[in-house]
Amino acid sequence: MMRLELVKRPQHSVLFSAISPLIALVLTMIAGAIMFSILGKNPLDALYYYFIDPLRETWSLHELAIKAAPLILIAVGLSVCFLSNNWNIGAEGQFIAGAIAGSILPVVFPDFQTWLVLPLMLVMGVAGGAAYAAVPAFLKARFNTNEILTSLMLVYVAQLFLDWIVRGPWRDPGGMNFPETRDFHAFAILPELMPSAGRANWGIVFAVLAALILWFILRKTRKGFEIRVLGQSPRAGRFAGFSSSRMVMVAFLISGGLAGLAGISEVAGAIGQLQPSISPGYGFTAIIVAFLGRLNPLGIVAAGFVLALSYLGGEAAQISLGLSDKAARAFQGMLLFFVLGCDTLIHYRIRLAGRAMRGGEVTTNA
């Protein structure tokens, strides 16, 4: 019996590491083209609607920015967590917590209307997301609980809390008992950048700024060094005098704060009120974006746009070619498969291992 083994390459090609996402993109296009032709669609048309059509018009570029902004904001925060070996899977919950905390002013105090409202909302959004992320961080730092489980489970708590609050205490008094809050007043709306051209708002600016700042911190400061050292080798980090429990808090607070900012930017920007569901899973998709961007904040900006494009392109292909929504999702899945596959093969090579070579060991295993 033959077995496949992954063997770490002694050194990996710098060139291929750099262009790996591009190779993955090309492989996705080829595999996608095959899938589209099996579905009876012209593959060139399909790829055109996927990758070109959404970029042809200004309004659509604005939509791309709207879709990419929360993904980038959350993913750059997650990169800090993941680099420091903290597995925050609960960004979706922190996104919602930020949205709820940030919405207190326009929903509970609708008569408080000054230009101060929006900045306060943003600050409260950041604080809400950070506070929510502090829960799994504290549990990990203090009791050594598994942060993957705690942060993930808190997502469902946040979703149900949002659901309850928009059906109950925060329900729009003029809304015929439907589950949504009152519309935010004009002072509580995140302004659009170029209202005449499209509805992209300041969210994308926050996202790019956050990416630049975190890139600087991670690459150029001692704190960034600390984050990476503690992530790669906690023991070495301890010898260097870095506290890993403090790092847990820092990473989660940054990540939660940015997810919270994404949350309040989304409800104050593109949505304009709280609803039972405010996110189509941005917090989870952002995990993919973070890895697609190789945990590098600048790479994440690019990855955020690519993933946003795949959503918009999926819609365009659905409308124009009648491609099913499921085919669009499968195509997205292919992209991620190839990205991970390329990365793996750059760092490892495949070896065929026969039974004879490992004789005794295999039989004991069997």
Add this chain to the structure above:
Amino acid sequence: MKKLVLALAATTAAIAFGAAPVAAQDKTKACWIYVGPIGDFGYSYQHHQGLLDVEEHFGDKVETAYLESVPEGADAERALERFARSGCDIIFATSFGFMDPVQKVAAKFPDIKFEHATGFKRDHPNVATYNSRFHEGRYVQGVIAAKMSEKGVAGYIASFPIPEVVMGINAFMLGAQSVNPDFQVKIVWANTWFDAGKEADAAKALLDQGVDIITQHTDSTAPLQVAAERGIKGFGQASDMIKFAPETQLTSIVDDWGPYYIERVQAVMDGTWEQNDVWGGMKDGHVVMAPYTNMPDDVKAAAEEIEAKIKDEGFNPFTGPVYKQDGTLWLEEGQVAPDGEVLSMNFYIKGIDDKLPN
């Protein structure tokens, strides 16, 4: 590298020849946005049947397009705008959560007609709303349930505590009480419109509590299939689900959107489209009962009788005397509930042993 070059060439070719479709001027383009997949065999499926009816009715004179599984949130506005820009003359947004996006996009495209199902906002003259009186069918189901159930207890899988669903529960209960005043209903809030797993779990939980008939206000066929496994009867939802539970389904409330869609597309063609707020029921053909199956003849006769009473005599399920859950009188003897009160209903009627979540 060669592959990369090939792909780039392909992309370039796609741009050059990529045939941006030329919109035919004489065709009317009608577009639909669904909240679920058209394969749910429930709510979105049924709207899609309406689209197919429109295609069949108008043939070459109409062009259609749809988007399925559009999330209610920031994505809905983009989906609507994309349709508006792709030459749609009329856009049907088929879920409540699309309400505010519809208003926003309608403001930008005054020449395009927007039709929003189950909402109440008509901020602009090019926005109409439409809905159906599904609770009429639920009253009939209540009558059947009370006649069929030996224990006098039904299980009810509800989605979200919005007026639409609450009025359905109340109508079901009024129908059941007209047969058996002591009838009981156990309610599980699934907090989803479409999640086969959750719905099946809810059905199992209800059956474990001893109900011997179930009904649902969620869209998948899972509860009926669970009922079939346990050998009890149940009701379909939104479409005729008899194929999924041939021995189990008693009847189903079928949402027939086709007549309304054909009428509205015709109005766009004729240039007579106007804003409206339609709430059609059995009499308009918007709510249709699937064939009465798996029941004795006398129950079937009773169901047909009450269906005829609603359809032909205009009987309103919310006709007094009706008491609220706390015992206060809501409708006096013979009084008919005004539509406005039904459409914003957030209370249970007397006899429902459950607390409305809000």
